[in-house]
Amino acid sequence: MLSNRTVGRPRLEHRRLELLNAAANVFARKGFDAGSVRDIASAANVQPSSLYHFFGSKETLFEEVYMEGVRRIKTSVETAVVTQGRPWDKLEAAAAAHLTSLLEDDFFSVVVAETIPKGTSELNIRLIVHRNDYEKMFIAFIDRLPNLTNDNKKYLRFALFGALNATVNWYQPGKDSPEEIARRIVGLFRVQLDT
Amino acid sequence: MLSNRTVGRPRLEHRRLELLNAAANVFARKGFDAGSVRDIASAANVQPSSLYHFFGSKETLFEEVYMEGVRRIKTSVETAVVTQGRPWDKLEAAAAAHLTSLLEDDFFSVVVAETIPKGTSELNIRLIVHRNDYEKMFIAFIDRLPNLTNDNKKYLRFALFGALNATVNWYQPGKDSPEEIARRIVGLFRVQLDT
Amino acid sequence: MLSNRTVGRPRLEHRRLELLNAAANVFARKGFDAGSVRDIASAANVQPSSLYHFFGSKETLFEEVYMEGVRRIKTSVETAVVTQGRPWDKLEAAAAAHLTSLLEDDFFSVVVAETIPKGTSELNIRLIVHRNDYEKMFIAFIDRLPNLTNDNKKYLRFALFGALNATVNWYQPGKDSPEEIARRIVGLFRVQLDT
Amino acid sequence: MLSNRTVGRPRLEHRRLELLNAAANVFARKGFDAGSVRDIASAANVQPSSLYHFFGSKETLFEEVYMEGVRRIKTSVETAVVTQGRPWDKLEAAAAAHLTSLLEDDFFSVVVAETIPKGTSELNIRLIVHRNDYEKMFIAFIDRLPNLTNDNKKYLRFALFGALNATVNWYQPGKDSPEEIARRIVGLFRVQLDT
DNA sequence: CATGAATGAGGATTCATTCAT
DNA sequence: GATGAATGAATCCTCATTCAT
Secondary structure, eight states: OOOHHHHHHHHHHHHHHHHHHHHHHHHHHHHHHHSOHHHHHHHTTSOHHHHTTTOSSHHHHHHHHHHHHHHHHHHHHHHHHTTOOSHHHHHHHHHHHHHHHHHTTOHHHHHHHHOOOOSSOHHHHHHHHHHHHHHHHHHHHHHTOTTOOHHHHHHHHHHHHHHHHGGGGTOOTTSSOHHHHHHHHHHHHHHHHOO | OOOGGGTTHHHHHHHHHHHHHHHHHHHHHHHHHHSOHHHHHHHTTSOHHHHHHHOSSHHHHHHHHHHHHHHHHHHHHHHHHTTOOSHHHHHHHHHHHHHHHHHTTOHHHHHHHHOOOOSSOHHHHHHHHHHHHHHHHHHHHHHTOTTOOHHHHHHHHHHHHHHHHGGGGTOOTTSSOHHHHHHHHHHHHHTTTOO | OOOGGGTTHHHHHHHHHHHHHHHHHHHHHHHHHHSOHHHHHHHTTSOHHHHHHHOSSHHHHHHHHHHHHHHHHHHHHHHHHTTOOSHHHHHHHHHHHHHHHHHTTOHHHHHHHHOOOOSSOHHHHHHHHHHHHHHHHHHHHHHTOTTOOHHHHHHHHHHHHHHHHGGGGTOOTTSSOHHHHHHHHHHHHHTTTOO | OOOHHHHHHHHHHHHHHHHHHHHHHHHHHHHHHHSOHHHHHHHTTSOHHHHTTTOSSHHHHHHHHHHHHHHHHHHHHHHHHTTOOSHHHHHHHHHHHHHHHHHTTOHHHHHHHHOOOOSSOHHHHHHHHHHHHHHHHHHHHHHTOTTOOHHHHHHHHHHHHHHHHGGGGTOOTTSSOHHHHHHHHHHHHHHHHOO
């Protein structure tokens, strides 16, 4: 027989996730500054004060959304990559997974893509750590590409990330799919070097 | 020989420009939402109410900063490009000018680079118009590149803009110069086709 | 016997009513424009921001005061009128009740009497609706007066309302009572026709 | 030959009158509190600071408008009255003139009719003095009515003023004319006593 | 005479957050 | 666990007014 307190847990986690979802939604649409605690609470059909049972502050709430976003992209990229053997194929698959997360309604990932933490506030520094955690994966993929100088690898990484994350600004749902976009963008870099 | 009709003006415009500079500075560092009118006023050693002598609202102030940013990048790109003859060289020179504006202390340009207007607020729609005005220039350069399908041109444009604008997130003043960065990034796309 | 379903409520409504009272007081003394949210808050020993817990805006707060004012006059007129049988007596009793509300410390009624909504702002249009709701009662009393043409009824109504509401400008507490004033004013119109 | 300084005067007075007109217009439409100095200045195509060449403050500007309003109604009532011989006819003519000023686009008179000064602010006390100056005229007309007790006279005055000034709230330009309205309203009081 | 520039006080409202219930 | 109430600081902006030019 299970004890009561483990029976109660899933309920709790469920509530937490609801709030997190609402927060992701709001932050993805409005950003950290313009997305208010009130917005989030009302999106979750809850009073603002209730949020503080689960999250210490707006900042930590944002951080949790951000971390969850990183986790999700990471997972989807990891999954996508295993089926590929050749380095450039791996990179392309990773890019496709990255874009799919970003462009198809996963608000958590959108928050990660749109929030480029700068400055030296404590929050931002923590966000950078989370983000790096993810970007390391890409660095690894790029590292294994053949025939590239270290410098080229560095610039390829920056350019690829910039190009991929910018898609949120021009992507149009009906048209080219995230996979297609990934193929085309990676293709721009790939042709010349993958010989 | 100077014309008479602008005598006296510079003084008047001077104050306006000071305030505009302060605003550019604040908006570049904090963004539209987090950059408050108070911040800007105190950066200009002025009372917040004084700003409203020159600008009708925070939004129009931001818009003016944005427009000035667009104007500056545009001018610097136009200037940089004339000395180049071959299409890829033109593009590289344009990218270099773009990055120089962005990365070297020109807050106006930074505002343009970091503000990617989305959504349908009236302000954002106006910003998009200003921005398109500038991007058209780049489209023209890319259009003249040889041996590229229309699709490739489209993706090249999106990827290049994404890669260039993302530099603000990782650029470090002491290291590679904007020109060098531009050369490397354009180089990633260039090699294969520019033969 | 009290029902259970409102147990606990009075406490909650109590606070709201306090604020409404403070607002009525301020609006009655200074009017809508000159009566500030700060005035009201400090009259209620509360922070201005606390008002927004109960009322969405200064306008809706005012509207609630106005509606409550209408409700109170209406109730007092309805009560006063039932004891009277003859049409002119009914009208006089109504006028007396109207003036009593207006002149004796009921800030809510004073707000109604002093705010003559004009113009086409959304607030004013709503106020007119509330006011008409009340004036309809008087129209009914006047309608039942004998020996009056429709035109005379119309002018009697306008003149009587004008005369009654203007009393707030000259009424002096120690002197003629509201009832006496009502009797005299109605008497001016009454003599000739009530035969 | 006229000296220069008397030649210049009319110009100045003309300007002053323009500003006064603009102020009357704004105050009539919005009232003292909601009508801002900016509103007035822009209605007069002038900078706010320019107003202070002619008027010491918003309050004194309002007071001048008010005084001018009183002067105008007074004049028009005086003129209207001379052609009448019988007391009730005089009163009716006065009421007609009063209403004509009020209802037909004379913003100055409207300000007087709509501003019922209360309270003990210095401005309001001065306004009351101006207003009394005018009301004395009406008191005189009423005083000469035959067969009325003093009390009746007092109430007649208050009621008549109330009824007349309230017309601004329901008057509709196309319908009954001010003269007609005056005739009807005075008629309500007149019939019974003018025998 | 007119005004552009500036101001400090105050306008209504929203903010993230706390806490007793 | 949830919330209604409250808060103080901050939000953008408007106010009437002053004064050097």
